[in-house]
Amino acid sequence: MIHLNSDRPITTTEFIVHSLSQDILNGNIKSGSKLKQNEISKRFNVSATPVREALKILTAKGLISFDPFKGAIVKGLCYKEAKEIYELRILLESKLITDAFEKYSTEYLQKAINIQEQIETCTDLNEWALLNANFHRCFWQSESGSRTFNIVETLIMAAIPYVSLSLFYKKPHIKSSNEEHRAIIEAYQKKDLKKLIYLNTVHTNKTKNILEDAIKNSL
Numbered sequence: 001m002i003h004l005n006s007d008r009p010i011t012t013t014e015f016i017v018h019s020l021s022q023d024i025l026n027g028n029i030k031s032g033s034k035l036k037q038n039e040i041s042k043r044f045n046v047s048a049t050p051v052r053e054a055l056k057i058l059t060a061k062g063l064i065s066f067d068p069f070k071g072a073i074v075k076g077l078c079y080k081e082a083k084e085i086y087e088l089r090i091l092l093e094s095k096l097i098t099d100a101f102e103k104y105s106t107e108y109l110q111k112a113i114n115i116q117e118q119i120e121t122c123t124d125l126n127e128w129a130l131l132n133a134n135f136h137r138c139f140w141q142s143e144s145g146s147r148t149f150n151i152v153e154t155l156i157m158a159a160i161p162y163v164s165l166s167l168f169y170k171k172p173h174i175k176s177s178n179e180e181h182r183a184i185i186e187a188y189q190k191k192d193l194k195k196l197i198y199l200n201t202v203h204t205n206k207t208k209n210i211l212e213d214a215i216k217n218s219l
Contacts, residue, residue: 031076086208096140169214
């Protein structure tokens with residue numbers, strides 16, 4: 001029975017997604033590589049159905065693209081795209097945090113604390129990246145439905161493969177990120193808007209800088 005940081009056993013599709021994600025992000029499967037369904041089925045000794053579902057999930061996560069003629073292709077993670085994503089996030093998240101601060105809520109504070117507790121016991125880097133997105137979303141969740149929120153949401157989802165890559169490339173980033181998350185929570189708890197924005201900006205910018213080295217050297 002296989003478990004990934006959870007008490008429940010994972011499905012065959014989830015296991016394939018996890019395994020292929022690990023291989024892509026640590027460079028065992030290079031960008032531009034073609035993922036053939038029959039080869040994946042043979043590797044995991046499964047039928048085509050869970051493989052097709054896994055490829056759909058990997059596409060949604062931004063790790064592969066699907067070409068009607070070439071099939072599933074591992075996407076190249078490039079620093080130019082990452083830099084643009086993170087620079088836009090820094091600008092727009094600061095605005096969202098400011099707007100949401102007017103609707104300060106202990107509910108969002110407690111949600112951030114709960115998610116951070118999950119993050120600190122998480123051993124799967126892909127799941128860590130998803131929890132990380134949920135953590136940051138707490139500080140502007142009240143702006144859900146606004147145009148800025150929707151743009152940032154798109155950027156955050158696009159950033160998830162890059163977050164995973166940064167963790168693969170620089171494992172100490174996990175410890176420092178946790179420390180920074182706790183500082184962000186404290187700033188929100190103390191209702192220090194200026195410090196909250198500063199800490200979020202420094203935190204996001206650090207990931208951008210790690211990615212520059214990771215993409216240049218590991219993919």
